[in-house]
């Protein structure tokens with residue numbers, strides 16, 4: 001058993017791409033974020049184990065997207081640390097000292113992470129096939145023939161094998177979102193972040209996208225951080241639910257603990273309001 005694994009630091013990734021199951025995969029430690037004078041994250045601790053599926057729920061404005069963007073290095077913590085497999089994300093070790101991370105360090109660390117947002121952000125001038133090939137060639141350095149093969153395989157998995165030569169504008173929102181998922185997955189990240197990926201979709205297209213994510217989740221080894229308002233979906237696929245409000249984690253636990261037996265009034269109120277509003281829809 002590798003109980004000492006946590007003390008293995010910066011060269012862990014290079015030496016051993018296989019992680020031990022005991023190891024924490026992603027760790028947010030006392031993360032704070034200010035925008036101007038406003039503190040929108042007030043000391044968040046969050047851990048994600050290898051392969052674990054964690055869903056974050058909570059009201060708009062509670063800081064969920066900002067947390068996810070930090071893992072993509074799109075938003076810098078004002079205070080606190082983020083570690084991926086024990087290695088600092090926002091700092092790197094140079095001559096035995098921790099210094100602010102370089103772009104090169106970010107690029108290396110980001111290879112672990114895939115993200116799909118509410119807006120699909122496909123390249124509008126490229127076919128679906130090219131959209132899914134692009135980063136494999138430019139970031140991973142694969143030959144075009146190999147990138148193409150993998151893109152076709154991944155697009156088949158999300159049910160779009162018959163749309164390879166279509167352009168994004170000719171697809172439905174649900175199809176575009178499935179392309180965005182395929183484009184992230186084909187890079188083989190160790191964790192996928194899904195930030196309200198169905199929020200912009202017409203209701204009848206939500207199901208097909210959630211089904212694709214369920215299928216990915218059921219294959220196991222990849223960790224997931226799901227930010228969602230789809231409570232039933234979160235209950236089905238998450239190992240753990242994290243409820244955030246006003247920049248803090250209010251409580252976390254198994255889906256049963258959070259949805260059936262929430263401890264905090266804030267969580268109870270949120271779920272209550274959520275239940276009544278979804279009846280209105």
Ligand SMILES: Nc1ncnc2c1ncn2[C@@H]1O[C@H](COP(=O)(O)OP(=O)(O)O)[C@@H](O)[C@H]1O
Nearest residue numbers: 035036040058059060061062063064065066067
């Ligand atoms: N770049 C930014 N500049 C200023 N305020 C921001 C920025 N990004 C997010 N915020 C604010 O931070 C708060 C948390 O936002 P966000 O992380 O998007 O929350 P959530 O995803 O839970 O709705 C919101 O009040 C939002 O307006």
Ligand SMILES: [Mg+2]
Nearest residue numbers: 064065066196
């Ligand atoms: Mg958000």
